[in-house]
Amino acid sequence: MxxxxxxxxxxxxxxxxxxxxxxxxxxxxxxxxxxxxxxxxxxxxxxxxxxxxxxxxxxxxxxxxxxxxxxxWGIVSGYKNSEGALTGEYGPSDPLSIGAILKMTLRAAKVNEMTCAGSPAHPQAKEHWARQFVLCGEERDFRILRNKKRSLDEPAKRGEVAGILFDAFGSAVPLGQASFSDTGGHAYEADIAYAASLGIVSGDDGKNTFRPNDGVNRAEAAKMIYNRIVLEATKK
Structure with a gap:
């Protein structure tokens, strides 16, 4: 079969x-x-x-x-209007905020955000729509949430998203150097290297670059999350 x-x-x-x-x-x-x-x-x-x-x-x-x-799979639903109704738009080229990638990766990892209790340590999260996802991320020690000065509405960077994916799934990331020419010494270099080796991410076509500090759009995030889910579901 x-x-x-x-x-x-x-x-x-x-x-x-x-x-x-x-x-x-x-x-x-x-x-x-x-x-x-x-x-x-x-x-x-x-x-x-x-x-x-x-x-x-x-x-x-x-x-x-x-x-x-x-x-x-229920991980994304697209945009909603001011009344909470879906608009039928996904915004594939739109930048992805830190709050949004927290939601997407935790949902992908099958984390029920309503089980995370308490008050978030991140000062912006207390009144933010992503409050529960920040709580869950703090419980799991997401590295991106250690910096309490980062705005949850700020665009997430490509290198950061690689790390967030591993944090969401509780994956141990081995030490390693990425083969890309622009990731040496980056805070998430090991995550980028591991994600590339697993096929979760790839560099720029025809180049040896990854652009770790560039933002991620919503289409790119969907592909990365899809690749991570399939990897998780099919691993021995």
Whole structure:
């Protein structure tokens, strides 16, 4: 039986209602590589519905499958208006704030933010929409939250997101040097190196650069989170 047929069978058993049953089925796939598009196709066949549709995520966009998958899994939902209603937009090219990446990575790691109690140490978090996610991040000693002067609305940087992903999943990051020409001595160099070795992140096409201090947009974050989930679910 092929990995895809196994995936199809488990999707029938675990119909994604609240999003994480799929991870259980995916864990039976072993290490067989599967593209986001193929997983999404089987997901849609098994559930009888298409993934959430965003007006600004076209089917021919490189990020379509990644955004659609993480939306189907309940990790992202797109923008809401002032009344709390979904606008149907994802904003793939928009920068991703620290608060938003905390939410996405903790959801990806299957952390229920409502179980995190107490008062956040981060001064901005007390009245911030991401309060519960900051609480959970502080409980797990997210390195990005050690600096209490960083605004939760500030764009997250590429190197930081690599570290946040490992912090969310409680992964031990081995010491290592990245092969990129612009990451030497960076605070998250070991995270970047490990993420690159696992296929979670990659450098710039045709270059040996990673741009660790550049911001991450919402499409790039969806791909990184998708890669991290599949890695987690298929590891032995």
């Amino acid at each position: 092929t990995g895809l047929s196994i995936l199809f069978g488990f999707l029938l058993l675990f119909p994604l209602a609240p999003a994480y049953g799929f991870f259980q089925g995916l864990s039976e796939l072993g290490k067989e590589p599967l593209s986001a598009e193929k997983i999404l196709q089987k997901l849609e066949q098994a559930t009888g519905k298409t993934a959430p549709s965003f007006k600004d995520v076209k089917k021919d966009a490189w990020f379509h499958s990644y955004v659609s998958a993480v939306a189907e």
